[in-house]
Amino acid sequence: xxxxxxxxxxxxxxxxxxxxxxxxxxxxxxxxxxxxxxxxxxxxxxxxxxxxxxxxxxxxxxxxxxxxxxxxxxxxxxxxxxxxxxxxxxxxxxxxxxxxxxxxxxxxxxxxxxxxxxxxxxxxxxxxxxxxxxxxxxxxxxxxxxxxxxxxxxxxxxxxxxxxxxxxxxxxxxxxxxxxxxxxxxxxxxxxxxxxxxxxxxxxxxxxxxxxxxxxxxxxxxxxxxxxxxxxxxxxxxxxxxxxxxxxxxxxxxxxxxxxxxxxxxxxxxxxxxxxxxxxxxxxxxxxxxxx
DNA sequence: CGATACACCTGTGTGC
DNA sequence: TGCACACAGGTGTATC
Numbered sequence: 001x002x003x004x005x006x007x008x009x010x011x012x013x014x015x016x017x018x019x020x021x022x023x024x025x026x027x028x029x030x031x032x033x034x035x036x037x038x039x040x041x042x043x044x045x046x047x048x049x050x051x052x053x054x055x056x057x058x059x060x061x062x063x064x065x066x067x068x069x070x071x072x073x074x075x076x077x078x079x080x081x082x083x084x085x086x087x088x089x090x091x092x093x094x095x096x097x098x099x100x101x102x103x104x105x106x107x108x109x110x111x112x113x114x115x116x117x118x119x120x121x122x123x124x125x126x127x128x129x130x131x132x133x134x135x136x137x138x139x140x141x142x143x144x145x146x147x148x149x150x151x152x153x154x155x156x157x158x159x160x161x162x163x164x165x166x167x168x169x170x171x172x173x174x175x176x177x178x179x180x181x182x183x184x185x186x187x188x189x190x191x192x193x194x195x196x197x198x199x200x201x202x203x204x205x206x207x208x209x210x211x212x213x214x215x216x217x218x219x220x221x222x223x224x225x226x227x228x229x230x231x232x233x234x235x236x237x238x239x240x241x242x243x244x245x246x247x248x249x250x251x252x253x254x255x256x257x258x259x260x261x262x263x264x265x266x267x268x269x270x271x272x273x274x275x276x277x278x279x280x281x282x283x284x285x286x287x288x289x290x291x292x
Numbered sequence: 293c294g295a296t297a298c299a300c301c302t303g304t305g306t307g308c
Numbered sequence: 309t310g311c312a313c314a315c316a317g318g319t320g321t322a323t324c
Contacts, residue, residue: 003317034300034320058318076318077302110302128301130318146320173295182319189317239304241317258317280296283315 002074004058004154004187005230006241006249010080011055013244014122017082018050018062021117028113034075034132044135045070045115057150057186061141068135071144075130077240083121127240150186154223159185161217168216171208176279178208179223188223191236191258194285196223198257203291204284205277229254257285265289 002010026045028037038044050062050070060080062070074080107114113124113133124131136144151167152158167184168175178184179193188196197204199222202215211219235241235249238259243249252259256266257274265272265287272289 006317034318073318075301076316127303128316128318130300171294177295180318191317236317239316281298282318 002058002078002235002241003189003192004055005192005227005233005251006235007058007060007074007187008055008231009235009249010074010244011053011060014060014080014082015053017117017120017122018053018115020049020051021119022049023047023115023117025116026114029107030112033112033126033129035134037133038135041133041135042113044068056147057153057182058189059147063138064135067138069138069141071132071134071136071147072124073132075126075128075132077128078124078126078131079240079242080244081123081125081242081246082244083123149183151181151183152185154185154187154227159220159224161213161220164216164220165213168208168211173208174205174279175202175208175211176204176284180280180282185223187227190282190284191255192223192226192230194258195226195256198286198291199226201291203288204279204286257287260285 023045026042028042031037044066045064049065051065052063054061054063058073060072060074062072064070072080107123108125110127110129111123111125112129115122115124124133136147142148152163164185168178171178173181175197176193179188179196180190194204196219200215200219202211202219230236230249230251233249233251233254234243234247236251236255237248238252241249260274261276263274265274267287267290270287270290272287274285275288277284277286
């Protein structure tokens with residue numbers, strides 16, 4: 001579920017309670033999410049301070065004061081909530097509230113990890129458990145088996161027409177599949193690939209290696225634009241996703257094609273109707289009239 | 293190596 | 309109402 005804009009929104013929401021605040025207590029209510037947690041995971045978080053909370057692709061990375069980085073991925077249904085302690089002035093509208101005497105059974109279904117700092121509580125909730133967390137030496141993050149293979153950040157300087165061109169050169173897979181490949185560019189998912197391809201007027205089934213440099217240049221710009229606009233809107237809420245304070249994101253109201261099958265193309269003067277096709281098992285939404 | 297299929301897991305909406 | 313089935317913001321792994 002969460003793509004780059006949702007992950008960045010969550011990061012911004014939880015940074016104020018984690019950065020610079022000692023973790024008084026951390027608890028994990030099960031042994032794994034997608035994979036087992038590290039040995040003594042909760043104990044290793046307890047007493048630590050997160051010096052900075054950053055994002056790389058769809059990962060949230062908390063650099064801790066013991067030389068390790070706390071790596072978090074929200075998978076499809078992961079949510080990270082800030083729950084305000086009474087009187088702290090932090091947090092927001094979400095229904096959770098810290099009980100006067102916290103008990104394990106005070107938490108809701110699928111609340112898997114709970115972290116308390118002096119000021120507030122962070123709850124990681126994930127119904128499908130495709131999310132993940134681990135601890136990795138900060139000095140060797142590039143050596144992490146999952147972080148090391150990631151392509152450039154789409155909002156960073158390393159992502160440009162030269163890089164995209166080189167990454168797509170010779171590829172016979174569709175441009176849709178190529179943009180979902182996190183080695184090509186990292187952070188895009190199903191929503192924003194569909195939206196960016198519509199903006200660039202590129203048909204999602206086109207062979208990735210067959211697209212002109214000029215069109216790739218436009219694609220780079222549209223990818224940046226749509227991500228930036230979505231971050232601005234607090235991400236897109238379809239089912240599970242919430243901002244860290246429990247609020248919905250708002251970008252779903254501005255979708256041009258995603259989840260709009262059979263509705264009219266939003267391009268002024270385009271008579272097209274949005275169609276859905278399935279590529280590598282996932283829905284693609286596009287306008288057959290204006291995407292070629 | 294590249295491209296595709298399948299797997300993981302739970303919740304929700306749809307049609308019969 | 310109940311039930312089967314499709315489908316969901318991701319991505320590692322197996323398979324050709």
